[in-house]
Amino acid sequence: MASSDGNVRLLIVATGAVVFAALGVALFVVYPETLADLAGVLVAIAAIAVGIRLAGNVADSLFPTYDVAEVAVEGPITRDGGGGGIPSSPRGTPADDIVEQIDRADEDDNVDALLVKLNTPGGEVVPSDDIRLAAERFDGPTVAYTNDVCASGGYWIASGCDELWARDGSIVGSIGVIGSRVNANDLAEKVGLSYERFAAGEFKDAGTPLKELEDDEREYLQGLIDDYYETFVERVSDGRDLDSEFVRDTEARIYLGEEAYEMDLVDHLGTRRELETELADRLGRDDVAVEEFEPDRPLMARVGTGAQQVAYAFGSGIAGIAEEREFRLRT
Known part of the structure; x- marks a missing residue:
């Protein structure tokens, strides 16, 4: 079956090459005669190349060679x-x-x-x-x-x-997760910038670089990282059939x-x-x-x-x- 498909693919490519070659010669060499010069020949060759490429694509779509x-x-x-x-x-x-x-x-x-x-x-x-x-x-x-x-x-x-x-x-x-933030509070003070908060929800602006991180905000953000880490450990443990404690012991x-x-x-x-x-x-x-x-x-x-x-x-x-x-x- 594979040999038969290969023969059909070869036939499609060959047919496409012949068709586009004939078309190129007819358009750029034979008619009109004034175009039968070097430029016409080059365009004809280009047409042949395009034809082979298109025919190859058709053959590949009809008879894929990959598995x-x-x-x-x-x-x-x-x-x-x-x-x-x-x-x-x-x-x-x-x-x-x-x-x-x-x-x-x-x-x-x-x-x-x-x-x-x-x-x-x-x-x-x-x-x-x-x-x-x-x-x-x-x-x-x-x-x-x-x-x-x-x-x-x-x-x-x-x-x-x-x-x-x-x-x-x-x-x-x-196998780990890391969180980071830029603490620009001291720099902001030096250049005369200050942070004024307008937010609804205690932790809405947790991690904002223009203010110092409060202890409860640090705990909150670390909790997010810990949750992601536990998910990561679970994915690796289940997918790789490894003990979860072994995964944690790698310490990233x-x-x-x-x-x-x-x-x-x-x-x-x-x-x-x-x-x-x-x-x-x-x-x-x-x-x-x-x-x-x-x-x-x-x-x-x-x-x-x-x-x-x-x-x-x-x-x-x-x-x-x-x-x-x-x-x-x-x-």
Whole structure:
């Protein structure tokens, strides 16, 4: 069946090439004769190339050659892909796009398994959990893997996959939550600024940088962090089948892949090729063909994306930002 599909695809591409070649020659070489010059030949060649591309796209849509989908979570995890509130930071992963890609892969009859590529220091709490939930509901094997960094929110996502692969030198872990605020009260006094409160609700302005943090406000904000942390521990404990006390005992440390493997924070150490070989064995075939699913967005929106994606280290990702109060929370 696969051989037959391949022959049909080849026939479609060849037919498209011939049709567009004939069209190009007719329009730019034969008629009118005055255009039968070098420029016409170049345009004809361009028409042939476009024809081959279009025919190839048609063939791919009719006879897909892939059986595994891959989605990439790279950079800080945010709702819309913004830089996460850090000056000069690159744009990160828009969680809604990743969820859409996973759902699209789940609906694709040609996809038998899902790879989740993680190269992220973490990110906003709820967007990270949305991606985890999408991976959990995928109907088929789900394998998370990282070459560089799978920390904090990245590990939150990995807990929703069937297993996690890493390299010996990968950075894994940082199972914790951090909140921060800028205390600009002293600076404000020096420049003659003062904070005047107009709010309804005792804790509405908790964390505002222009005033000192009261003890009850500090306790309130710490309580929010503790609640998020307990949720994080629960997700990892359930998803990775680890004892919750063991997870807490990591104290949000990061580990190199080899140590993480020894601690059962990682299931396998290996290269991408080794991962694909193992996945092919599980699916009962000689090899797998991986298709990277990308969000549906205009061409210009994709320009420059590759240059913005960088490898992060030491789990420094941004998470859940309460912008109204200038209190920042991250995993």
